[in-house]
Amino acid sequence: MAQKPSIPKGTRDFSPTEVAKRNYIIQTIKKHFEVYGFQPIETPSFENSETLMGKYGDEGDRLIFKILNSGDFISKVDDVTYSSKNSASLTPKITEKALRYDLTVPFARYVVMHQNEIDFPFKRYQIQPVWRADRPQKGRFREFYQCDADVVGAKSLLQEVEFVQLYDAVFTALGLKGTTIKINNRKVLSGIAEVIGAKHLLIDFTVALDKLDKIGEEGVKKEMLAKGISESAIDKASPLFAMSGSSMEQLEQLKSLLVESEIGMAGVAELDEITRNVEALGLQSAQLQLDVTLARGLNYYTGAIFEVSAPEDVKMGSIGGGGRYDDLTGIFGLKDISGVGISFGLDRIYLVMEELNLFPSSVSKSVDVLCVNFGNQESMAALKLVNQMRAKGIKAEVYPTNTKMQKQMKYANSRNIPYVVLIGAQELEQEQFVVKDMAQGTQQTYSLGNSEEFTEHL
Amino acid sequence: MAQKPSIPKGTRDFSPTEVAKRNYIIQTIKKHFEVYGFQPIETPSFENSETLMGKYGDEGDRLIFKILNSGDFISKVDDVTYSSKNSASLTPKITEKALRYDLTVPFARYVVMHQNEIDFPFKRYQIQPVWRADRPQKGRFREFYQCDADVVGAKSLLQEVEFVQLYDAVFTALGLKGTTIKINNRKVLSGIAEVIGAKHLLIDFTVALDKLDKIGEEGVKKEMLAKGISESAIDKASPLFAMSGSSMEQLEQLKSLLVESEIGMAGVAELDEITRNVEALGLQSAQLQLDVTLARGLNYYTGAIFEVSAPEDVKMGSIGGGGRYDDLTGIFGLKDISGVGISFGLDRIYLVMEELNLFPSSVSKSVDVLCVNFGNQESMAALKLVNQMRAKGIKAEVYPTNTKMQKQMKYANSRNIPYVVLIGAQELEQEQFVVKDMAQGTQQTYSLGNSEEFTEHL
Numbered sequence: 001m002a003q004k005p006s007i008p009k010g011t012r013d014f015s016p017t018e019v020a021k022r023n024y025i026i027q028t029i030k031k032h033f034e035v036y037g038f039q040p041i042e043t044p045s046f047e048n049s050e051t052l053m054g055k056y057g058d059e060g061d062r063l064i065f066k067i068l069n070s071g072d073f074i075s076k077v078d079d080v081t082y083s084s085k086n087s088a089s090l091t092p093k094i095t096e097k098a099l100r101y102d103l104t105v106p107f108a109r110y111v112v113m114h115q116n117e118i119d120f121p122f123k124r125y126q127i128q129p130v131w132r133a134d135r136p137q138k139g140r141f142r143e144f145y146q147c148d149a150d151v152v153g154a155k156s157l158l159q160e161v162e163f164v165q166l167y168d169a170v171f172t173a174l175g176l177k178g179t180t181i182k183i184n185n186r187k188v189l190s191g192i193a194e195v196i197g198a199k200h201l202l203i204d205f206t207v208a209l210d211k212l213d214k215i216g217e218e219g220v221k222k223e224m225l226a227k228g229i230s231e232s233a234i235d236k237a238s239p240l241f242a243m244s245g246s247s248m249e250q251l252e253q254l255k256s257l258l259v260e261s262e263i264g265m266a267g268v269a270e271l272d273e274i275t276r277n278v279e280a281l282g283l284q285s286a287q288l289q290l291d292v293t294l295a296r297g298l299n300y301y302t303g304a305i306f307e308v309s310a311p312e313d314v315k316m317g318s319i320g321g322g323g324r325y326d327d328l329t330g331i332f333g334l335k336d337i338s339g340v341g342i343s344f345g346l347d348r349i350y351l352v353m354e355e356l357n358l359f360p361s362s363v364s365k366s367v368d369v370l371c372v373n374f375g376n377q378e379s380m381a382a383l384k385l386v387n388q389m390r391a392k393g394i395k396a397e398v399y400p401t402n403t404k405m406q407k408q409m410k411y412a413n414s415r416n417i418p419y420v421v422l423i424g425a426q427e428l429e430q431e432q433f434v435v436k437d438m439a440q441g442t443q444q445t446y447s448l449g450n451s452e453e454f455t456e457h458l
Numbered sequence: 459m460a461q462k463p464s465i466p467k468g469t470r471d472f473s474p475t476e477v478a479k480r481n482y483i484i485q486t487i488k489k490h491f492e493v494y495g496f497q498p499i500e501t502p503s504f505e506n507s508e509t510l511m512g513k514y515g516d517e518g519d520r521l522i523f524k525i526l527n528s529g530d531f532i533s534k535v536d537d538v539t540y541s542s543k544n545s546a547s548l549t550p551k552i553t554e555k556a557l558r559y560d561l562t563v564p565f566a567r568y569v570v571m572h573q574n575e576i577d578f579p580f581k582r583y584q585i586q587p588v589w590r591a592d593r594p595q596k597g598r599f600r601e602f603y604q605c606d607a608d609v610v611g612a613k614s615l616l617q618e619v620e621f622v623q624l625y626d627a628v629f630t631a632l633g634l635k636g637t638t639i640k641i642n643n644r645k646v647l648s649g650i651a652e653v654i655g656a657k658h659l660l661i662d663f664t665v666a667l668d669k670l671d672k673i674g675e676e677g678v679k680k681e682m683l684a685k686g687i688s689e690s691a692i693d694k695a696s697p698l699f700a701m702s703g704s705s706m707e708q709l710e711q712l713k714s715l716l717v718e719s720e721i722g723m724a725g726v727a728e729l730d731e732i733t734r735n736v737e738a739l740g741l742q743s744a745q746l747q748l749d750v751t752l753a754r755g756l757n758y759y760t761g762a763i764f765e766v767s768a769p770e771d772v773k774m775g776s777i778g779g780g781g782r783y784d785d786l787t788g789i790f791g792l793k794d795i796s797g798v799g800i801s802f803g804l805d806r807i808y809l810v811m812e813e814l815n816l817f818p819s820s821v822s823k824s825v826d827v828l829c830v831n832f833g834n835q836e837s838m839a840a841l842k843l844v845n846q847m848r849a850k851g852i853k854a855e856v857y858p859t860n861t862k863m864q865k866q867m868k869y870a871n872s873r874n875i876p877y878v879v880l881i882g883a884q885e886l887e888q889e890q891f892v893v894k895d896m897a898q899g900t901q902q903t904y905s906l907g908n909s910e911e912f913t914e915h916l
Binding site: 004005006007008011012013014015016019020023031032034035036037039040041042043044045046047048051062063065066067068070071072073074075082085086087090091094095096097099109110112113114117119121123124129131133143151153154155156158159161162165169277280281332333366367370373379380383384387389390393394395396397398399400401402411414415 | 462463464465466469470471472473474477478481489490492493494495497498499500501502503504505506509520521523524525526528529530531532533540543544545548549552553554555557567568570571572575577579581582587589591601609611612613614616617619620623627735738739790791824825828831837838841842845847848851852853854855856857858859860869872873
């Protein structure tokens with residue numbers, strides 16, 4: 001009868017300490033989203049399959065979790081399809097709903113469905129789990145949270161400037177100093193492909209360029225050649241490998257490379273404006289750095305591209321990213337709505353903060369005060385005292401059962417409870433309570449009628 | 459190409475105002491869970507099917523959403539099963555995971571899996587969505603939140619007393635005064651069935667009794683007869699229909715009815731202790747009321763049973779419920795762990811609060827300050843000002859684009875933004891900003907170098 005319980009591969013239970021730490025990050029992000037004027041929305045965990053399918057490429061379609069129809073689902077499958085015994089043909093006949101794969105497509109669907117209730121420009125944030133049938137591996141899960149903020153319906157570059165500041169504000173508040181916000185622009189990448197005569201190979205070109213960090217200049221050139229980019233085109237692009245200096249200096253180098261490309265120069269102008277404005281306003285702990293090799297989500301972004309790296313001394317991929325996409329809602333019939341957004345990578349931020357020991361110790365504190373349980377009558381007095389504390393927002397509890405003192409003290413210790421209150425028969429008679437300071441090892445007596453004398457120090 | 463977007467039946471999008479209101483309730487519940495010493499855990503949205511199946515009865519099994527296996531799932535179905543074309547036999551072959559149906563079974567699974575890391579007694583809370591393939595109808599959804607707090611590993615009735623106080627504290631904090639916390643005890647119901655000689659018909663007896671509110675005394679008696687409960691048994695039970703007075707008075711009446719039943723008298727003693735202790739400690743705005751007809755979750759609870767009714771002037775089912783169950787984790791192999799818990803019905807609490815207009819107006823405020831966008835240079839000055847406000851926790855934004863003043867003011871109006879800041883060319887030159895108080899219609903000028911003069915009033 002009894003099962004040995006387990007959870008599905010790629011999913012996680014979160015213990016109280018883990019929840020508290022995750023919430024600390026989420027609340028910090030949320031607070032900043034809100035002071036920056038973003039408003040929360042929530043969408044259902046599952047969408048109609050047709051809302052999601054075909055939006056993330058073939059690989060995405062494969063990784064979307066489908067929900068089996070309820071009831072006698074198989075009776076609705078026609079005999080021809082059934083007799084083929086083919087998973088791909090059967091799937092659409094026996095599933096109508098699928099789990100959210102990201103927050104962007106549901107957001108686009110939301111904007112289109114609710115366009116008449118929304119005041120544009122619409123600044124929304126959304127912090128919800130998503131699910132992907134990825135092969136589970138270290139740091140990659142089948143259920144994980146995304147934390148997204150987007151503005152739709154506003155083309156000005158003020159948004160890009162604000163998103164850089166928002167990244168800086170959040171990471172500064174988390175104590176995560178020394179992050180690098182890398183910025184690029186899809187138009188610059190298009191311009192480069194244009195001037196080197198590889199416009200039709202833009203994606204191959206940028207995918208290769210994106211690997212400069214990992215495989216070096218020679219590796220990138222080799223891959224480009226293999227993809228059919230000519231040697232002369234690669235030669236023309238070679239200034240890219242030698243780009244150096246500050247963002248503004250690199251922009252000057254780009255200008256001379258891209259002078260013949262209208263779209264390329266438009267990208268440079270955007271980067272120039274964003275960079276100048278961010279510099280004028282200043283950042284607290286992050287730095288903004290132009291990175292012409294940055295190409296994430298190329299099929300998707302049309303303007304700015306962002307990616308945030310953890311401080312240099314931590315080995316970790318990007319901890320955030322985003323960009324501008326000119327026609328997000330077009331897939332659902334609402335044309336010409338420009339969007340720009342960023343995302344925070346909760347799981348990776350968590351790992352970085354653990355590694356750098358950045359969680360304040362108060363985050364994982366369970367309760368402030370535990371009252372020892374000495375029996376019915378005593379515990380009622382304890383409950384009365386505890387309720388006075390709770391009304392002041394102090395986390396307090398009475399040990400649930402009247403067991404050995406030693407066991408109760410052990411519980412207080414292992415839960416890191418800083419104060420233990422004792423109300424035994426004698427204290428009850430004298431209308432007093434004793435407070436044991438677990439860190440100091442000291443204890444002090446207070447009057448039950450005047451508990452503020454103790455609580456005012458908490 | 460363009461699809462007309464929709465969401466699945468029984469699911470909901472939540473707008474910024476709705477999210478804010480839901481969060482107001484959730485945060486209030488959460489804060490009280492924490493001051494009462496409960497700690498949060500989170501479990502995955504989907505569990506292995508065998509963890510959930512068979513735990514909620516046949517009806518429950520039917521209502522659990524199953525997730526289709528990924529990849530070429532159908533190739534793993536043997537030919538015999540496949541040729542039967544039977545949904546019930548196919549389901550376990552093509553699904554291994556299922557969406558969380560409630561928070562109790564995953565909690566039991568969690569406790570068993572993590573028993574060596576947990577300090578018992580374990581007071582946990584969990585606020586997460588669950589999914590049920592119920593027929594969608596008014597107030598019933600396929601995705602909804604549960605807000606549960608439970609204590610496992612403690613048999614003392616102190617827990618029951620604390621849960622009554624916790625209900626009272628939460629509903630008082632929400633401004634929801636006049637709730638009734640109904641209490642009963644499974645042992646009392648068993649005792650009644652025993653003394654009237656209908657022990658083997660306990661469930662039929664209690665299901666009928668539970669309907670007293672709806673179908674009246676005659677209706678209940680008729681149903682009992684139909685279920686095979688004898689006329690003399692029903693006669694013996696008739697004092698139940700005439701129970702009146704305070705909880706303590708009703709307990710006296712129960713005592714004389716149940717004097718012959720050991721289990722019945724044990725139930726009365728528990729109710730007596732809980733009621734006396736709650737009375738001694740006092741409640742702020744709720745009342746505790748014995749209700750011997752209360753029988754929810756009978757197959758499940760073994761001691762106290764709770765249910766909370768909204769204030770009398772609101773027509774709404776229960777807004778919370780819970781009870782004690784003696785062997786929750788036994789299904790996963792960990793015996794003799796007593797649990798007791800309560801749940802808050804978020805959706806119903808929301809509806810009641812809307813009906814009684816209890817949400818503070820501050821909850822649905824979007825941002826505090828909007829700066830009008832007069833163009834690049836002005837908006838950079840605005841951004842500088844806005845950043846000073848944000849650092850103080852004030853929600854502030856610059857209108858994203860430089861459009862007509864009228865459109866920007868309309869946006870401020872429709873979003874209920876209380877203050878609009880103007881920094882035009884002239885203000886910029888004089889290093890000033892103008893604040894328009896949208897409610898009063900007044901405006902005032904401040905120095906850009908001394909924004910505290912304005913913000914200190916917010």
